[in-house]
Amino acid sequence: MKKMKNAIVLGGGGxxxxxxxxxxxxEGYHVxxxxxxxxxxxxxxxxxxEFIKCDLTDxxxxxxxxxxxxxxVYQLAADMGGAGYIFTGNNDANVMHGSAMINLNVxxxxxxxxxxxxxxxxxACMYPDHNQLDADNxxxxxxxxxxxxxxxxYGWEKLFSERLFLAYNRNYNLExxxxxxxxxxxxxxxxSGGKEKAPAAMCRKAAETNSGGGIEVWGDGLQTRSFxxxxxxxxxxxxxxxxxxxxxxxxxxxxxxxxxxxxxxAIAISGKNINICNxxxxxxxxxxxxxxxxxxxGRNSDNRLYREKIGWEVSLPLKEGMIKTFTWINEQLAKKSx
Ligand code: NAD
Numbered sequence: 281m282k283k284m285k286n287a288i289v290l291g292g293g294g295x296x297x298x299x300x301x302x303x304x305x306x307e308g309y310h311v312x313x314x315x316x317x318x319x320x321x322x323x324x325x326x327x328x329x330e331f332i333k334c335d336l337t338d339x340x341x342x343x344x345x346x347x348x349x350x351x352x353v354y355q356l357a358a359d360m361g362g363a364g365y366i367f368t369g370n371n372d373a374n375v376m377h378g379s380a381m382i383n384l385n386v387x388x389x390x391x392x393x394x395x396x397x398x399x400x401x402x403x404a405c406m407y408p409d410h411n412q413l414d415a416d417n418x419x420x421x422x423x424x425x426x427x428x429x430x431x432x433x434y435g436w437e438k439l440f441s442e443r444l445f446l447a448y449n450r451n452y453n454l455e456x457x458x459x460x461x462x463x464x465x466x467x468x469x470x471x472s473g474g475k476e477k478a479p480a481a482m483c484r485k486a487a488e489t490n491s492g493g494g495i496e497v498w499g500d501g502l503q504t505r506s507f508x509x510x511x512x513x514x515x516x517x518x519x520x521x522x523x524x525x526x527x528x529x530x531x532x533x534x535x536x537x538x539x540x541x542x543x544x545x546a547i548a549i550s551g552k553n554i555n556i557c558n559x560x561x562x563x564x565x566x567x568x569x570x571x572x573x574x575x576x577x578g579r580n581s582d583n584r585l586y587r588e589k590i591g592w593e594v595s596l597p598l599k600e601g602m603i604k605t606f607t608w609i610n611e612q613l614a615k616k617s618x
Contacts, residue, residue: 286350288312290336290386291357292328293319295469296401296461299510300354300517301327307518314345315357321468337381339389346389352521354399355386360434361475366405367573372433379434383441391452398454399521400445402528404462405435409576415504415538418578420462422528422585431576442528449526457520462532462581466510466601467608478539479507482546483606486554487613494555495547499574501540501558506580508533509601512594516586525589532581535598539574545599549606 287304291297293315304311305327312330313319324331334341336357346353359378365371383400390398404420408429411419430436438460448454465479472484485495508531516531537545540556547554564572587593 284308284310285352286310286312286347287352287354288314288346288350289328289354289356290314290345290382291355293317293331293333294356295466296464296510296513297354297356298322298327298468299466300356300514303511303514303518305329309352312345312347314341319468336385337378339385342382342385342389346386346393346395348393350393350395352397352399353386353390353395354401354517355383356401357382358401361470364474364573366432366434367575368570369433370570375434376437379437380440383444387444387448387454391448391454396455397521398445398456399517400441400456400458402438402442402458402460403435404460404530404532404579404581405432405575406430406439406442406460407435407576407579412576412578415502415578418504418536418576418580419582420530420579421582422460422530425528446526456526457523458527458529459517459520459531460528461508461513462530462579463505463507464510464513465507466605469510471609471612478505478542479546479602479605480609482543483549483602483609484613486543486546486550486552487606487610489550489552489554491552491554494557495543496557496559497539497543498564499539499558499560499572501543501556502538503574503576504536504538504578504580505542506533506536507542507598507601508581508594509596509598509604512596516590516592516594519590519592520586523590529586529589530581530583531586531594532583533594533598534581534583536578536580537598542598542602545602546606549599549603 292313
């Protein structure tokens with residue numbers, strides 16, 4: 281009989297980690313999750329065999345979680361959130377300290393325990409600000425990362441940790457796979473409270489607003505992004521893990537839209553007659569007390585390297601992912617109002 285593979289998902293109580301764990305269970309893995317918190321939307325029996333609630337900034341916790349000769353470790357734990365969390369500057373020290381501590385502990389422990397392979401989730405936020413000033417032509421080719429100039433401390437920490445895992449690969453033969461995620465979205469993710477990302481925020485606002493009303497979009501809404509549906513992201517991660525390519529490589533969608541177009545899509549899905557109200561500059565400061573955190577002007581995934589090295593590509597249109605996300609958020613709102 282084929283031996284069951286062991287996977288440890290760090291940050292499996294979070295959005296992508298929860299979906300990844302569920303997929304690994306379906307693939308027949310034995311899954312152990314470690315996270316600070318329970319998963320808010322998945323029942324633990326759906327996503328893992330063992331759930332260890334712990335703080336991975338503590339080396340003793342990581343020592344306990346990572347077992348000898350585990351087959352695969354997926355490192356997704358990070359102190360993170362949407363633009364309102366990582367671009368205001370208010371959380372920089374915690375974001376850098378928390379995530380760097382986790383990655384330092386994990387890389388060290390994986391070598392000690394002879395883990396066979398480690399996945400690390402980096403982010404497109406590590407790309408240089410100066411290559412993302414033109415909303416229509418951002419450059420996010422993997423090789424454009426240096427000279428480094430991320431626009432947030434979150435991005436700097438990601439870049440540091442990519443290098444950390446690559447150094448462990450060079451010096452200790454730790455087999456690693458590194459992906460740079462570009463805006464992953466979908467159901468069972470944060471959709472309110474300030475840590476939600478643009479697709480969830482737009483879906484929630486459209487679902488909450490009555491016809492004739494307006495939804496707020498931060499900035500002029502002409503900044504561009506691409507968004508990848510979470511099941512496509514999970515598929516891309518597993519294919520990268522199975523490949524011989526270390527990375528870093530982008531995992532994202534190449535369907536670039538403006539944030540206003542994203543809002544229009546959510547409004548169209550809601551079937552209501554809703555206006556977009558762009559809020560930026562002094563008006564934004566007057567309302568929120570800090571500068572409008574819109575991030576870089578343009579960003580799109582460049583999937584050429586992934587296609588070349590892995591031979592597969594993501595294909596789900598943004599609209600289809602947005603319909604699934606809107607439907608789920610609408611259900612959450614209905615549950616809340618009961
Ligand atoms: P998430 O916030 O939903 O999940 C991260 C999880 O890490 C959370 O459940 C959190 O509780 C856990 N965590 C944080 N600090 C911890 C600690 N000290 N000990 C134990 N657990 C801790 O985020 P996500 O969207 O699922 O992102 C997963 C990974 O992918 C993160 O590393 C993130 O930086 C990266 N990423 C995500 C996106 C995206 O669009 N979602 C884009 C780029 C990169």
